[in-house]
Amino acid sequence: MARIKDESVRAVVAAADMVEVVSGRTALRKAGPRFSGRCPFHEERTPSFSVNPVEKLYHCFGCGKGGDVISFVRETENLDFVGALEWLAQRFRVTLDYEESSPQVEAARQRRDRLHALLEQATTFYERHLWDSAAGEPVRAYLAGRGLGEEVCREFRLGLSPGNGLARKAQEKGFTTDELRAAGLTNARGNDYFPPRLMFPLADARGRVIGFQARKLREDDPLRGKYVNTPETELFHKSAVLYGLHLARTAIAKQERAVVVEGNTDVIALRQVAFEPVVASMGTALTERQLKELQRLTRRIYLSFDSDAAGEDATLRGMELATTLGFDVRVV
Numbered sequence: 001m002a003r004i005k006d007e008s009v010r011a012v013v014a015a016a017d018m019v020e021v022v023s024g025r026t027a028l029r030k031a032g033p034r035f036s037g038r039c040p041f042h043e044e045r046t047p048s049f050s051v052n053p054v055e056k057l058y059h060c061f062g063c064g065k066g067g068d069v070i071s072f073v074r075e076t077e078n079l080d081f082v083g084a085l086e087w088l089a090q091r092f093r094v095t096l097d098y099e100e101s102s103p104q105v106e107a108a109r110q111r112r113d114r115l116h117a118l119l120e121q122a123t124t125f126y127e128r129h130l131w132d133s134a135a136g137e138p139v140r141a142y143l144a145g146r147g148l149g150e151e152v153c154r155e156f157r158l159g160l161s162p163g164n165g166l167a168r169k170a171q172e173k174g175f176t177t178d179e180l181r182a183a184g185l186t187n188a189r190g191n192d193y194f195p196p197r198l199m200f201p202l203a204d205a206r207g208r209v210i211g212f213q214a215r216k217l218r219e220d221d222p223l224r225g226k227y228v229n230t231p232e233t234e235l236f237h238k239s240a241v242l243y244g245l246h247l248a249r250t251a252i253a254k255q256e257r258a259v260v261v262e263g264n265t266d267v268i269a270l271r272q273v274a275f276e277p278v279v280a281s282m283g284t285a286l287t288e289r290q291l292k293e294l295q296r297l298t299r300r301i302y303l304s305f306d307s308d309a310a311g312e313d314a315t316l317r318g319m320e321l322a323t324t325l326g327f328d329v330r331v332v
């Protein structure tokens with residue numbers, strides 16, 4: 001377990017903007033030296049949630065919840081202490097120092113950081129190609145035709161792989177061929193792994209991209225399968241990922257329920273109409289690891305799979321497994 005140095009903890013708290021952090025969860029109004037708003041931890045009509053921007057503390061006079069900026073992030077993002085600090089450090093651009101650990105542990109951590117940075121660059125590269133290139137036009141039209149607005153597509157960071165150019169660009173920025181391969185972005189020949197496809201970034205709990213699911217767009221696509229995922233890597237294990245969970249986790253915890261659908265675009269479409277506690281199993285039956293991720297947030301799940309044979313099979317298997325793990329399962 002990584003331990004962050006005390007100086008770094010203080011630096012993160014000093015750099016964090018408490019009002020900005022809380023404003024991501026509830027609208028705040030200035031009230032004298034403090035800010036107030038409706039509590040993000042309980043349902044209420046009149047504001048009883050108070051924020052002290054200088055001391056970076058919060059308190060709710062309704063439900064009694066209170067704490068500092070770190071505990072706020074822990075609660076709202078469902079993270080542990082280290083996770084909350086890393087979340088804040090990333091947001092407010094603070095470099096964290098970790099307690100001395102073995103050189104091997106340190107090297108492994110640095111390598112993971114490099115792979116995360118590379119995947120972040122790849123996501124931006126695909127986003128630009130979707131929104132800013134002529135080649136993106138038919139794909140933008142496809143998304144619009146499915147009723148998905150640009151704003152929500154950008155929130156999920158959808159992109160378009162051009163089929164080549166990513167590997168070269170990443171190498172220009174100093175990433176190695178080994179790192180590209182380890183991140184699942186190139187094939188054995190060193191070329192871009194993904195042909196021209198619609199790219200759905202897949203994120204970990206903190207919202208960092210760890211892989212992609214790529215949807216087929218053209219008949220001459222060399223990869224089989226309507227959907228192709230990043231191969232299993234050091235960071236990416238498909239059986240543990242639920243599409244959209246990083247955006248849905250707060251709503252799942254707060255509403256104490258999770259709706260599981262089959263397709264990524266169903267998640268996006270529901271979020272667009274402000275229905276948030278929803279994730280996708282990415283076209284397969286739920287796995288034990290996916291269910292264990294959900295179990296940290298809720299014990300109640302609703303399965304909403306397609307009504308074809310494959311969907312029914314996935315529903316039955318998901319129900320069985322979820323029931324075994326102690327979930328209250330409903331099919332909708």
Ligand SMILES: [Zn+2]
Nearest residue numbers: 039042060063
């Ligand atoms: Zn409250």
